[in-house]
Amino acid sequence: MMRKQIWRLVPVALMLFLLSGCLGEENLTALDPKGPAAQWIYDNMLLSIAVMTFVSIVVFVIFFLVIFKFRRKDGDEELPKQVHGNTAMEITWTVIPIILLIILFIPTVTGTFDFHVNADPSEHEDAVYIKVTGHQYWWQFDYEEGFTAGQEVYIPAGEDVVFELNAEDVIHSFWVPALGGKIDNIPGVTNALTLNADEPGVYKGKCAELCGPSHALMDFKVIALERDEYDAWVEDMLAVEQEATAANAEAGYEAFQENACISCHAIGGQGMATGPALTNFGDRQTLAGVYDIDDDELLKEWIRDPQSLKQGNNMPAHPDISDEDLDAIVEYLRSLQVRGADQEY
Ligand code: HEC
Ligand SMILES: [Cu+2]
Known part of the structure; x- marks a missing residue:
């Protein structure tokens, strides 16, 4: 009987073995x-x-x-000494x-x-210093130059970068396994962490503190560039203006304003930042941190009903938005590029 039950563990063990493959997800x-x-x-x-x-x-x-040596042998009558x-x-x-x-x-x-490291910018005057704010379920990155990036944080490769960690709502945890340890983002507390990427590339990050129903979808990316490319990126981020980028997607720009998207999403320093800044949305590698970025239908689905893709997130649904507006907004969002679409990473 007992032996039979033990055999039941075999499929479980097999499943664990297969699932362990998930741990190796890219980097x-x-x-x-x-x-x-x-x-x-x-x-x-x-x-x-x-x-x-x-x-x-x-x-x-x-x-x-x-x-083996001291076991009881035939003929042992008394206890040993x-x-x-x-x-x-x-x-x-x-x-x-x-x-x-x-x-x-x-x-x-x-x-x-x-x-x-201490979270004191004056101690890190030579280093790139980025403020990281964890939100349910997205990441905000504020640069000293005065602009904001959402979901994807760009850094120069081969240099110490200091991250100041805060949270807006509940406790999150900033973790880029290939680059270093994790430290919590705690509301009202300021922590700091330094990371240094040896090589240019994309390094995946994850929130490592259970923070709500979509905690598992709170992914982000660290994109390390050569120093000169990084400098160029900073310049370009600073140069973005809402209207300027909208030149080739006028209707979308207008629909974005009319549907009050701008009340939550900053673009090029304008608008509010209750949601991720969309200044360089056209450069994103994922939608909302986890989804296929190239799928127009998915992006429309996100705008119409974000809850269906990321339960409990703070973007309201837009069930009444017209198909025309949606098409235009998608085109506009895709035009928001700082680096251009043909970048390797
Ligand atoms: C009340 C604030 C609010 C409004 C209004 C709003 N959003 Fe959002 N939006 C958010 C939040 C918060 C997120 C982050 C959700 C998450 O990932 O947890 C988000 C995420 C997004 C994303 C994904 C961003 C990324 O980096 O992948 C897109 C695209 C987006 N919103 C487009 C829109 C559009 C288009 C509109 C207008 C029709 C709009 N939003 C209106 C709050 C808002
Ligand atoms: Cu989190």
Whole structure:
């Protein structure tokens, strides 16, 4: 009976095995570090696995040695001589764990100090300093130059970038596994984190603190560019004006105003930021952090009924918006490009 039940675990184990593939989703992994902070975490992970393996081997070897060597044999009548409190052994098994703890302690503490930063802009005058605000269920990135970006944060590669972390509503957590550790975004508290991407590229990030029904859809991206490309991007973000970008999508620009989208979405420094800034929406790699960006129908679905795609999010539905307006808005949104569509990342 018992044995039969154990076999039932096989499909479960198989499922877990298959699901474990999901952990490797592109670069959403801490096991392939792409920056110094992530490298430090990875090295520490390997070190603790090594220490743990050493301890396990020693313990199991002694364990099996003892149960075989000292087991009761035929003819053993009396209990063997009982010993208590062997000082040499007591010292040995106290000192060895202390040494192992010191081995773990030193790199952990030195790294913690190396990578710790204060959320004080005046201490980071040479570094790029970006304010990150977590919202249910999107990310806002405010640059010192005075513009705002939504969902995707651009940084120069190979440089320390300081992120000041805050939250608008509930606790979120800013995590880019390939670049470093995670720190919470807490309403009313200011935390800071420094990340450095070795190479230009796109690094996936995720909210790592359960923050509501669409927590699992609160993804973002770090896009690391060469320094000169990054500078050009900053210039371009600053140069965007609502009307200017709208020149080729006049009707959409008007529909965007008429439907009061602008009351929540800033474009080029105008409008409110209760929702993600759409200044460079045409450059986005995903819709709302997670969906296929190239699908016009999905984008229209989002505008008509955002709840159907991201439960509990704070964008109201627009059930009465006309098809004409929708088409025009989609065209307008697609025209909001700063980098252009043919970028590699
Ligand atoms: C009351 C504020 C509000 C209004 C009005 C509003 N939105 Fe939104 N919008 C939001 C919020 C909040 C989000 C972020 C949702 C999320 O991802 O959790 C959002 C997300 C979006 C996104 C996805 C952005 C991205 O970075 O992927 C698009 C596109 C968008 N809105 C378009 C529109 C359009 C078009 C209108 C007008 C018809 C509109 N919104 C009206 C609040 C608003
Ligand atoms: Cu969150």
